[in-house]
Amino acid sequence: MPPDIMHLKIVLILTVGLALASLFGYLSYRAKLSPILGYLLAGYAIGPYSPGFVADLALSEQLAEIGVVLMMFIVGLQFKAKDLLNVKHVAIPGALVQTLIAAAVSAGLVYAAGWTIEAGTVLGLALGVASTVVLVRLLNDNHLSSTRSGHIAIGWLIVEDAITIVALLTLPVLAHSLQANQFDLTDFAYTLMVCLLKFLALLALMATLGRRAIQFALRRVIITKSNELLTITILALTFLVATASAFVFGTSIALGAFLAGMIIGQTDFKHRVSLTFIPLRDTFAAIFFLSIGMLFNPVTIRDHYLLFIAVMGVIFLIKPLAAFLIVTLLKQPLETKLIVPIALAQIGEFSFILAEEASKLKILPDSGYDVIIAAAFFSIAFNPIIFRLFSKNLAYKQAYGRS
Numbered sequence: 001m002p003p004d005i006m007h008l009k010i011v012l013i014l015t016v017g018l019a020l021a022s023l024f025g026y027l028s029y030r031a032k033l034s035p036i037l038g039y040l041l042a043g044y045a046i047g048p049y050s051p052g053f054v055a056d057l058a059l060s061e062q063l064a065e066i067g068v069v070l071m072m073f074i075v076g077l078q079f080k081a082k083d084l085l086n087v088k089h090v091a092i093p094g095a096l097v098q099t100l101i102a103a104a105v106s107a108g109l110v111y112a113a114g115w116t117i118e119a120g121t122v123l124g125l126a127l128g129v130a131s132t133v134v135l136v137r138l139l140n141d142n143h144l145s146s147t148r149s150g151h152i153a154i155g156w157l158i159v160e161d162a163i164t165i166v167a168l169l170t171l172p173v174l175a176h177s178l179q180a181n182q183f184d185l186t187d188f189a190y191t192l193m194v195c196l197l198k199f200l201a202l203l204a205l206m207a208t209l210g211r212r213a214i215q216f217a218l219r220r221v222i223i224t225k226s227n228e229l230l231t232i233t234i235l236a237l238t239f240l241v242a243t244a245s246a247f248v249f250g251t252s253i254a255l256g257a258f259l260a261g262m263i264i265g266q267t268d269f270k271h272r273v274s275l276t277f278i279p280l281r282d283t284f285a286a287i288f289f290l291s292i293g294m295l296f297n298p299v300t301i302r303d304h305y306l307l308f309i310a311v312m313g314v315i316f317l318i319k320p321l322a323a324f325l326i327v328t329l330l331k332q333p334l335e336t337k338l339i340v341p342i343a344l345a346q347i348g349e350f351s352f353i354l355a356e357e358a359s360k361l362k363i364l365p366d367s368g369y370d371v372i373i374a375a376a377f378f379s380i381a382f383n384p385i386i387f388r389l390f391s392k393n394l395a396y397k398q399a400y401g402r403s
Contacts, residue, residue: 043293067288076261091155099128131348175361300370
């Protein structure tokens with residue numbers, strides 16, 4: 001790289017990366033696939049495992065962290081307890097049981113392959129949660145967001161997200177207990193209790209003083225009627241809460257960003273913040289998936305093909321089958337029996353976040369993280385195709401009065 005542009009590494013990443021993301025995202029859209037697949041492919045194209053231009057991986061990982069913070073803020077901002085309460089009788093037991101089944105099957109498979117039970121459980125939890133970005137886009141593209149089946153799928157996903165949040169909170173505790181190479185239940189329980197108390201203290205602080213401070217700041221800024229100042233203030237508050245949560249209370253930055261979004265979503269200015277910030281959501285998603293795509297190594301599939309096949313089996317067989325049986329037992333209509341299981345048969349941003357945290361803490365082997373990235377490529381690519389096939393089948397049955 002010429003010396004005069006050495007200091008422009010991040011500019012090169014964004015220039016080349018976003019240009020390719022735009023191109024591949026457009027081609028994916030034209031092929032009626034999720035644009036996220038295009039972003040992942042663009043990341044791979046500029047990553048170290050493909051020929052041609054290679055972006056700085058360390059800087060890309062930092063961009064991914066920024067993308068995680070911003071995406072988690074959006075998830076927290078859009079969190080609606082009402083959406084979950086309206087379908088709680090289906091979404092809560094469904095998500096809990098499906099996630100438990102995915103975690104148990106995955107843990108059993110990898111434990112038989114020589115992994116620890118903890119690594120297998122984390123892998124299962126990562127496979128159990130679907131992508132918010134993919135699901136919402138899928139429902140919107142098929143005009144299902146306002147249907148009961150769409151509400152159940154979204155409520156189901158909210159519960160999965162909550163499970164992942166709990167897992168993110170528990171991972172450091174689990175890593176601490178495993179550092180001594182011996183799992184001590186008493187030590188684990190004590191450390192977990194301390195961690196939960198810290199988290200509850202953070203929640204209490206954010207729900208009282210934090211909410212008042214944020215509302216005061218937003219009120220002062222909104223009076224100026226400056227959209228750019230409001231955007232900068234929201235970004236500042238998000239990163240402040242996320243960073244403080246990590247350094248002071250020991251939670252993950254992603255969890256702190258989620259709390260920031262959730263608290264702002266409870267203020268009187270949620271609608272104004274949403275109008276200003278939600279349009280940037282897809283940009284944040286593109287940067288995040290672009291950074292993740294750089295980490296994809298096709299050799300992983302060759303070196304760990306049995307694990308990859310098992311993971312794809314959990315995503316495309318175990319998860320949909322479990323969801324289908326659950327909604328059938330709960331006596332849901334045919335539409336829900338088909339839409340919910342297939343819509344959730346994919347993995348995405350939360351899977352990456354959980355796997356990355358577990359990998360950093362040495363709970364999940366690097367091969368597990370690599371396989372999750374590879375599985376995401378294929379699940380994001382094939383999920384819309386499978387969904388369209390089942391949608392046509394559903395339309396045919398409904399047209400002819402079959403159930």
